[in-house]
Structure formats: structure tokens, C-alpha cells
Amino acid sequence: MTDQAHLHQQLIDRMTTGGSLRTEPWKQAAAAVPRHDFLRGGYFRRAVGTDFTAWETVREGDPGWLEGCYTDESLVTQIAGTIVPEDIRGRITREPTSSSTLPSLVLRMLEDLQVEDGHRVLEIGTGTGYSTALLCARLGEEAVTSIEYDPWVASRARAALGHLGTYPTLVTGDGLLGDDLGAPYDRVIATCGVRTVPQAWVEQTRPGGLILATICGWLGSSELARLTVHKDGTASGPLLGGGVSFMLARPHMPPPLGLLPDLEDGKERETATAADLLNNWTARFVTQLAVPGAQRLTMERDGRTEDVLVDVDTGSWAAVYQDGGRWLVRQGGPEPLWDAVEDHLGRWRHAGAPALEEFTVRLSPEGQAIDW
Template identity: 75%
Template sequence: MSDHEQLHRQLIDSMTASGSLRTQPWKRAAAAVPRHEFLRSGFFRLVDGTTPSAWAPVLEGGDGWLEGCYADESLVTQIAGTIVPADIRGEIMRQPTSSSTLPSLVLRMLEDLQVGPESKVLEIGTGTGYSTGVLCARLREEYVTSIEYDEDVAARAQTSLARLGMYPNLVAGDGLLGHGENAPYDRVIATCGVRTVPAAWIEQTRAGGLILATIGGWLGSSELARLTVHEDGTASGPLLGGGVSFMLARPHLPPPLGLLPDLSTGKEREAVLGADILNNWTSRFVVQLAAPHAQRLTLQQAGRNEDVLIDAESGSWCALYEEDGRWLVRQDGPDALWDAVEEQLGRWHAAGTPTLEELTVIVTPQGQTIRW
């Protein structure tokens, strides 16, 4: 048995033991798709102890490359929109823009997609093509359509899939618009995060079909949702839990804040809830429902650290700091931002702090709501 075959088998056994890989059809599909074939262009490894984060390239055949390919980890494959591992000698301190998702999450999501043997699937975000390959191994490749926003990323995925003799319908384009040419689909799966589920995905899914997508926001909390599409063109379904996180689709990324408002102004009061609630994944998700356009900053103000939320749409802001064991909030703008946050969290606490799995997503032509 070769090194990659042994590592591949260990990965399959690990995903089975963890419960990510639950059924024989998906186990056979995962076993048929060697992950290293999709990482021959290398990946970036986080350099320990660097602030801001620095990334170093790991190239095919290099130290740790094969072991990294079969680690159950997400691997960064592109930085700053265009830079790939072969472009770098040394380290780079820029933001990742594309990655190969950890295999256990890929297989968990594919299991949660509940496909049948003849399901037509639209995948949003081809990435390296690994998950596309697993879909092709489970279904006939003509049933698989995958769309990738970045043309260079799409081309590399096509090459990797072709090496394995897989030729699904690959499209370079805006995944938020779907791909109407092959619609309707039985299943839609997104490997990028979205703030709201695009109408095109619902329109291109047959009634009774499922959409599996990660819904999140600019405060960095997100969750996997499985929506059923209804005859009336709406969709609804639960969050599935587990704290799933993906890079937001590029059109859903927050805008640059530009010139900050004067944070020394505004009305100040004692806060009912402090900024420490933003450090919890679940409560932060609930905060996003009250302040969907808010971004968070930590700034030095008057010699102390303050947690600041700025609404990129309205310009409203709030700044919180702790003093003598109590939290104070100062806010200004068209809307009292922290008042809305405290009101939303108050309703959530009054309901018994339901878990994210108890929340339901409802998407209609008028917009998206999430409620418990």
C-alpha cells in the first residue's frame, strides 16, 4: 500500500469514527477520491505565533505536503484573490480567499444533503474540486453542476477532476445567481457562506428539493441551514448546529468602513448586557439578527479598550467599555444600535435561550427571517 493510500484509509476511518461519514454510499465515494489530487498546486500553512497571521507555502513533494493533504483540516489554497503557493518564497501576511474545506465537514454536509441515486445537484463554490469529485463518485457526473466565482480556481479544479476521469458540468460565474441552464435541481449545496439565501437558488430548485447553505454575518458567527423549497416559491428549514463556518461569498463580504465617526460623542448609559456576549458563538449569532449590517472593532479610546459596533448601512454606532465591574455603552446615529441588541437578546433569554438548532430560517420573496 502506498503512502497516500494508507493516509487516505486513515482519514476515511477517522471520519467514520467521528460520525461525519455515516452511510456506505458516501463511504465508497470518499474512498474513491484521493484528496492529494486536488492539492497538487500546494497549500499555505499558518506560521505559528504570527500576528497578524502569516502564511508559508507547502508545495507538492515538500515537507509535510502529503500528510497535510490527508489531515482533517481546511487548507488555504489562495491568498489575496490571486496568490497561490508557487508564487511565494517565504511568508505572506494577507487574507485567505480560497481553501480546501476539511474533509469531515465536506462529508458531513454531503450526508446532510440527503441525495438519492438520481438527484440533480448544484454545488455553489467548486474550490479545489474535491467535494465535486466526491459528488461525482456518488452520483453520475452529468447530475452534478458546480459553479466557481474565480476563473483560475475553476480551471485548476477542472484539471484535477480530469486527472481522475471526472467531467461534471463546471461553470465559471457568480454562484449567487445559480445556473438556470441546468435547472431545476433536486439539491443545492453551498461551500461558501451567505448572509441571506439568494432567490435564484430557490427559483432553480424543484418543489420538495433541499438547499444546504451556511448562513452567517459580519460578526463572524454562522450556521448550516437545510431548507425545503415549497410550491409557493418560499423555503424554510432548521439550522443544523455544529458551528459551521465558511468564507463569505465575495459579494456578501462587508464593505470597507472608511472614515470612522467621532466615537467620543453620543449618549452614554449603563449597559444591561456587556460586550462579552459578543465572544459567545450562539449569542453573537442572535446579535447579528438585531444588527445585520454591524461590524465589530476593538479600539483604544480615552486610554481604555472599547468594543465598537458600526452599522455600515445607517452609520449608527455603539461603543462599550467596562469600568468598576459594570458595562457602559455610548451610542449615536439614526438608530440606537445597542438598544436593539439588548432587546433582541432579551427576547431570546425570555424564550429560554434556545440553541441554534431550535432556530428556523424562512425565505420569501420579501426577504429572509430567522426565528425561534
């Protein structure tokens, strides 16, 4: 057995033992698709020895490149929307914009998609093409359509898939619009995060079909949802739990914060809702439902730490901090953000602080609603 084959088998064994790879058809698909073929352009890894997040490149042939391809980790393949490993010597500190998702999450989601032989699948976010290849290995390339927003990423994926002799339908465009030409699909799966599930995906899924998507927010909490499409054009289903996280679809990214408002120009009062609740994954998800347009930052001001929520579109803001044994909030702008947070978190706690698996997502032409 070659080093590559040995590393590949070790990864499959780990995913099987960990429970993300559960059924024989997907085990066969995982065995048929070598991950390193989708990472020949290299990847970025976190640089060590710095007090900030920096990235350095690992190229094909570098020590550790092949081993890294078969780790169960997400590997960054693009930074700042255009920068790829062959562009860089040394380190870079910009934000990642594309990656090869950790294989256990890819296979967990494919298992959760509940495909059957003969199903047609629409994938939103081709990325490197690894998950697309897995779908093709399971269902056949004629059953798979994949959409990628970034033309460069789409081109790399097309080449990698072609190198393996795999030719699904590949579309370069806005995945949020889906693929009306190929509809209806039996399954839709998104490998990017969305704030709200697009109605186009519902319209392009047959009644009884499933949509699997990660619902995210600008406060950094997200969860996988599996939605069943109904005959009346609506869809509903549970969050699946597990703290799944993906990069947001680019049109769903938050706007730049720009110049911050004057955080002294607001009304201050005591609050029973502590800011450290925002460090809890589920409480933060609930907070996003309360203030979907808010972004969070932490600031050191006047010798204290303040958690600040800012809604760029409305100009509303809230700064929460601890003073001795009590918590204070100062708010400004047209909408009192922390009042909405208190209301939602209060109702959630009054209901017994249910886990995200107890939440239900409902979609209709009027919009998206999430409750518990």
C-alpha cells in the same frame, strides 16, 4: 499499501469514527477520491513564531505536503483574491480567499444533503473540486453541476477533475444567481457562506427538494441551514448546529471600515447587556440578526477596552465598555445599534436562550427571516 493510500485510509477511518462519514455510499465515494490530487498546486499553512497571522507555502514534494493533504483540516489555497502558493517565497500576511475545506465538514454536509440515487445536484462554489468529485463519485458526473466565481480557481478545479477522468458540468460565474439553464435541481449545496439565501436557489430547486447553505454574518457567527422548498415558491427549515463556518461569498463580504466615526460624539448610558456576550457563538448570531450591517472591532481607549459596532452604510455605531461593576454604551448615528442588540438578546434570553438548532429559517420572495 502506499504511503498515500495509507494516509487516505486513515482519514476515512477518522471521519467514520468521528461521525461525519455515516453511510456506505459516501464511504465508497470518499475512498474513490484522493484529496491530494486537488492540492498539487500547494497550499498555505499558518506560520509559527509570529505574534500575527502569517502564511507560508507548502508545495508538492515539500516535506509534509502529502501528510498535510490528508489531515482533517482546511487548507488555504489562495490569498488576497489572486495569490497562490507558487507566487510566494517566504511569508505573507494577507487574508485567505479560497481553501480546501476540512474533509470531515465536506462529508458531513454531503451526508446532511440527503441525496438519493437519480438526484441532480447544483453545487455553489467549486473550490478545488474535491467536493465536486465526491458528488460525482456518489451520483455520477452527469448529475452534478458546479459553479465557481473565480476564473482561476475554476480552471484549476477543471484540470484536477479532468486528471481523474471526471467531467461534471462546470460553470464559471456568480453562484448567487444559480444555474437557470439546468434547473430544476433536486438538491442545492453551497460551499461558501451567505448572509441571505438567494431566491434564485429556491426558484431552481424542485418542490420538495433541499437547499443546504451556511448562513453567516459580519460578526463572524454562522450556521448550516437545511431548507425544504415548497410549491408556493417559499422555503423553510432548521439550523443544524455545530458551528459550521465558511468564507463568505465575495459579493456578501463586508465593506471596508474606512475612516471610523468620532467615538466621543455620542450619547452614553448604562446597559444591562454586557459586551462579552458577543464572545458567545449563539448570542453573536442573534446580534447579527439585530444589526445585520454592523461590523465589530476591539479598541483600547483611555486605558480601557471598548467593543465597537460600526455600520458603514448608515454611519451608526455603538461602543460598549466596562466601568467597574457596570457596563456603559455610547452610541451615535441615525440608528441606535445597541438598542436593537438589547431588544433581540432580551427576547432570546426571555425564550430560554434556545440553541441554534431550535432556530427556523424562512425564505420568500419578500426576503429571509430567522426566528426561534
